[in-house]
Amino acid sequence: MNKKEKKKKCYLYTRVSTVAQTEGFSLEAQTERLYEYAEYRDLEIADEYCDAGKSGKDIKGRPAFQQMMEDIVCQKDNISYVLVFKLSRFGRNAADILKSLQLLMDYGIDLICVEDAIDSSTQGGRLTLAILSAVAEIERENIVVQFMAGKMQKVMDGKWSGGAVPYGYCSQNKELLVVKEEAEIVRLIYELYLQDSMAATSVVSYLNENGYVRKKNDSGKGRPFTFDFVTGILDNPFYCGRVLYNRRTNKKGRDGKLIKKDLDKIISVQGVHEPIITEEEWGNVQKKRESLSKRNVKVDEQERISLLSGLVKCPMCDTGMIATKNKSINKNKGGYYKTLHYYACNNSRKANGRTCPFRHTYNQEKLDAAVFEIIRKMSGTPEFKSAVIAASGEKSDIGKLEKNLKQLRKKLSSLEMRKRKLGTELDNLDVFDEAYDKKYEKIQSDLDDCYDKVEEIENKIAIVIGKIKAANKGIRAAENIEAILDNFEKLYEKMSCEERRQMYRLFIERIEVFPEEKPDGRILKSISFRFSVPNEEEGAISDGNMETDICFTLDCSKTELTAAEAKATYAEIKKYIKDTFGANVHTLYIAQIKRKYGLDMGKNYNLAADPKKRVPQCPRDKEKMLLETLKHFKMLDASVEIMESENANYEG
Numbered sequence: 001m002n003k004k005e006k007k008k009k010c011y012l013y014t015r016v017s018t019v020a021q022t023e024g025f026s027l028e029a030q031t032e033r034l035y036e037y038a039e040y041r042d043l044e045i046a047d048e049y050c051d052a053g054k055s056g057k058d059i060k061g062r063p064a065f066q067q068m069m070e071d072i073v074c075q076k077d078n079i080s081y082v083l084v085f086k087l088s089r090f091g092r093n094a095a096d097i098l099k100s101l102q103l104l105m106d107y108g109i110d111l112i113c114v115e116d117a118i119d120s121s122t123q124g125g126r127l128t129l130a131i132l133s134a135v136a137e138i139e140r141e142n143i144v145v146q147f148m149a150g151k152m153q154k155v156m157d158g159k160w161s162g163g164a165v166p167y168g169y170c171s172q173n174k175e176l177l178v179v180k181e182e183a184e185i186v187r188l189i190y191e192l193y194l195q196d197s198m199a200a201t202s203v204v205s206y207l208n209e210n211g212y213v214r215k216k217n218d219s220g221k222g223r224p225f226t227f228d229f230v231t232g233i234l235d236n237p238f239y240c241g242r243v244l245y246n247r248r249t250n251k252k253g254r255d256g257k258l259i260k261k262d263l264d265k266i267i268s269v270q271g272v273h274e275p276i277i278t279e280e281e282w283g284n285v286q287k288k289r290e291s292l293s294k295r296n297v298k299v300d301e302q303e304r305i306s307l308l309s310g311l312v313k314c315p316m317c318d319t320g321m322i323a324t325k326n327k328s329i330n331k332n333k334g335g336y337y338k339t340l341h342y343y344a345c346n347n348s349r350k351a352n353g354r355t356c357p358f359r360h361t362y363n364q365e366k367l368d369a370a371v372f373e374i375i376r377k378m379s380g381t382p383e384f385k386s387a388v389i390a391a392s393g394e395k396s397d398i399g400k401l402e403k404n405l406k407q408l409r410k411k412l413s414s415l416e417m418r419k420r421k422l423g424t425e426l427d428n429l430d431v432f433d434e435a436y437d438k439k440y441e442k443i444q445s446d447l448d449d450c451y452d453k454v455e456e457i458e459n460k461i462a463i464v465i466g467k468i469k470a471a472n473k474g475i476r477a478a479e480n481i482e483a484i485l486d487n488f489e490k491l492y493e494k495m496s497c498e499e500r501r502q503m504y505r506l507f508i509e510r511i512e513v514f515p516e517e518k519p520d521g522r523i524l525k526s527i528s529f530r531f532s533v534p535n536e537e538e539g540a541i542s543d544g545n546m547e548t549d550i551c552f553t554l555d556c557s558k559t560e561l562t563a564a565e566a567k568a569t570y571a572e573i574k575k576y577i578k579d580t581f582g583a584n585v586h587t588l589y590i591a592q593i594k595r596k597y598g599l600d601m602g603k604n605y606n607l608a609a610d611p612k613k614r615v616p617q618c619p620r621d622k623e624k625m626l627l628e629t630l631k632h633f634k635m636l637d638a639s640v641e642i643m644e645s646e647n648a649n650y651e652g
Helices: 018-022 027-040 063-073 094-106 123-156 180-193 200-209 227-234 279-295 364-380 382-392 395-427 436-486 488-494 497-507 570-581 587-596 620-632
Strands: 009-016 044-052 081-084 110-113 169-172 175-178 242-245 267-270 321-330 335-345 508-513 524-532 549-555
Touching: 009 027, 009 063, 027 044, 027 081, 044 063, 063 094, 094 110, 094 123, 180 200, 180 227, 180 279, 200 227, 335 364, 364 488, 364 508, 364 524, 382 549, 395 436, 497 508, 497 524, 570 587, 570 620, 587 620
Parallel strands: 009 044, 009 081, 081 110
Antiparallel strands: 169 175, 242 267, 321 335, 508 524, 524 549
16 A cells, blocks of 8 residues: 655745735735645645745845745755745845745755746746746836935925934924924034034033933933934034935945035935024034034044954953044144054943943054964964864874774675665565465565665765765865964965955954953953854765864963063153163163164164264163063063174164
């Protein structure tokens, strides 16, 4: 008696947008129709996926669709079909539709668009899908054009064209009405900014320090005011009654900031909404904004790329630290002479309402150099080697796997031989033998058991082969990573700052720092790494124990202190000599001794303007003090001895 044939399985996918609801494509209608079709085809529904209120422009904004495709790749339910109401519900971008359809076909799954009567299992169905998907995209583009035309018409009529409603207003019956409490804050922002002593940052501080809050979140807690929020209000002409169109752009300049559009390309009309401030107030604010922006223009300062922004985590709130700077002032000369760059907690910024109390900052140059040094030396650390072994296994492990594979193949060969023998015995049975039925059942049972064991051994062989491939691949990847790390310094030198920044983000997950610098100068607490091991082998089988990435955290407090962390500033050197020896040393002497003992000074640091001019030389006693100080800060090895003075003049 033949076993009853199992039902083929299917997934149901439904999607609805606001427009679709009006077209009669509600979720309920779609689901009902798909259930009817599944029953008609005698299909078992393995799962349902629904994206409510999602656009069909592309798949990125459809989480349920993405989850369905992931389940298909994982072969979660071994389905045969995906049912959708119409092709437009599956997606409306030709490239995405065809890409998704190809993935379904790769896994032997057919797409059925019930309402369109399209079945991808047929040649005609696949051709129709290709044509209709292209048509759907054209239709979508037409809708966009029509939508933009309608939006433009609203602007020309002085109406709000849509999008996020500006702070201070609310939308009722497609009209914008003033919200009294918020409008008062908008007026206050303009009033405060127009005061002589106030700038945007000062306005932010005033609002946050005096108990003003923005809209409350779900927890009932009001959000603090930020610099971006305040400047956004000050720069928005909507508050004086004007409506702008074509104001924004997505294009960015070399500095990464959005490029402002030419004024002649921006459309400005008088709006029908109630203004919150006067035209005069708006004009005065813009004059002050322009005046302050000119005063803050950078002079002779190159744009700096912060290598570790976001990777360095705040010790208190764990948010990513950002690049910041301040200028050291030379009061004797009455102006700025040096810009100092730091990493600081983003949540501690005054301009962001200060939600984190952590105020300590970290010198960028020092921290960047320390991380570079650790990575340069990392391949030789026990932590790295242990992580490589954990991810890929040792070569001895591969030997064990290959030995296991050999044994399994031997078992398989023996089972195949027994299978053939049992088959021969079954063929040679005498049908006239009184015990024929009994013998037949016994041999058949043994044969079925043998087939089961063969299948079991074949699965085990496949798993072991997958492990061997993965282990070999992991070891090769680890060797490649080691080669990169061993040549890290050479690669680093050839890279631009932006390339270095991107490279760090490829394999560094987080950098933890101590809340305060340790007595020995140590800043780095730990660095967490993730080196991706590409899974290039198709059909490789894993039992889930094999890691795909090499991940580990390096405890920097247990590693040797980096030269960058040990490097003392001129101020620190002077203080140490004062505290230890009770003497004062000139910056010139420090520079001379550092240059004399081979420490990097920079090309023009403390060089005389006139090379022929004789400059004072560091006395012998202070040279000894400086030598001991440099050893203390580990800038020089303890074995370095004082050098004989040179007859030639120092050039510093």
